[in-house]
Amino acid sequence: MPAAAVRFEGVSLGYEGKLVLDGVDIAIPAGAFVGVLGANGSGKTTLMRALLGLGRVRRGHIAAFGQGGPARFGYMPQKERLDSIYPITVRAVAAMGAVRGWEFPGRRRPARAAGVERCLEDCGVRDLADKRFGDLSGGQRQRVLMARALAAEPDILVLDEPLAGIDAATRQVILGLLARLRQEGRATVLMVSHHIQAERELFSHVIWVDEATARIGPAAELLASARAAEVFRSGA
């Protein structure tokens, strides 16, 4: 059995005085491709934000393990969250993912720059590299955010609804990339999703978030449950 990439031990999460998840105990195997599923408002995003260090853990402990050190995260937020007013290029946005620490401005790092270019190429947006991020369409932005997440060379990749509200071409590109990630198994992937028709084949495991707790299991087993069928049939 592979080692755990992430462990939630007795974790309780919430915000503004409201308890959202309580007593979460799950271990995510390294290299797994995990769908984080559940009804609207069940706490999927709260769980992922806590893992990324973005939410307060009320009780318990979350540990994430990288290869020989602390885990490095790649994070793809929902595209609407980022402001288009910033005068920054697509290349600069993608390069943000590769930031390691403070560096003297203007210092060249050819290997890292080449890595960013490769990620842009993989996501089909290299020809847009000098355009302003704010001038792109929603689908193009989503690809750039995917490139940024990959540029981090992550141990753990967290994707927040990467297929929501995008065009068919972008969907194909992202699904292709996700399939490749699963095949290569370089990173543990956690993907928050609502609509699981296209991507359910990708998941090796599912974290099912429901009734203020979360549990993990093989995808085939959890997606076959009556509750999952009910939630996804109702389109919640």
Next chain:
Amino acid sequence: MTALLDLIRPDFPLQHAMYASIVVGLACPLVGAYFLLRRLVFWGVALPQASAAGIAFAFLLEGSGLERLVSGAGHERHLAILGAFAFTLAAILALALLERRGRGVAEGRVGVVYAITAAAAVLLVAWNARGEAEMMGLLKGELIAISETDFHHMLDCLILVAGSMFLFQKEFLLVSFDRDLAVSLGRKALGWDILLYILIGATISLGVMNVGPLVTFGLLVLPPMSALPWARGMMSFSLLSSAIGGASALAGFAAAYALDLPVGPVIVMAGGVCLGVSSLARMLQPR
């Protein structure tokens, strides 16, 4: 023309005030750029007012013995700068804290800070006849005499601010553009935010002390708005904003001197002209 030639004479009596205006014009847009990008433009109205209240408070303390805590010649001015910085930083931190908690209406919070600090500045001046003339001049944007020593102190501080904005630009951009990413990458977002606030506080305090709240607000907002459509990166945005701010200050100072008008409002109008030209050029640009 003769009036304009006066500006470059070595014995021009307002030489350091002119230099101070240009330096403030160069520095304010560097921090104002983040107000614009973070959609906190109205902080630019409230914070200079908080700074002015801090100066009025410092004037009130004169004669209380506290000014002796600030050493050297020109201690009144140093006390005023300290007052401005303390009030500005307190206002920024209060606004930032409330912003992060997301309670209430954002514009309402800024409005409250503006209203209270504006009223406080006027009341503090009313209680203190000694500082009244200088303070009223400051609020109206009239030219404030500045000694060579004070100018050099201000220059040193603003060079430090500009250097920090350059050195930590990537960090400030990251926490402004995508704070969640910054945290997920293990960056100390709160620490970078606080450093940015300190730099903003220092710039606004020095700006208000030398050119008043109106001009400081104008220079925080107008140059970055003029530069934004033309920038292709944070560095070009900062440099272009700063250049437009410096040029607006120089042009405004020269025009005010030539036409015998109050300097502050003319500098703001010069910034407005730059914005008009930028917007027009943008409209005429082929798509």
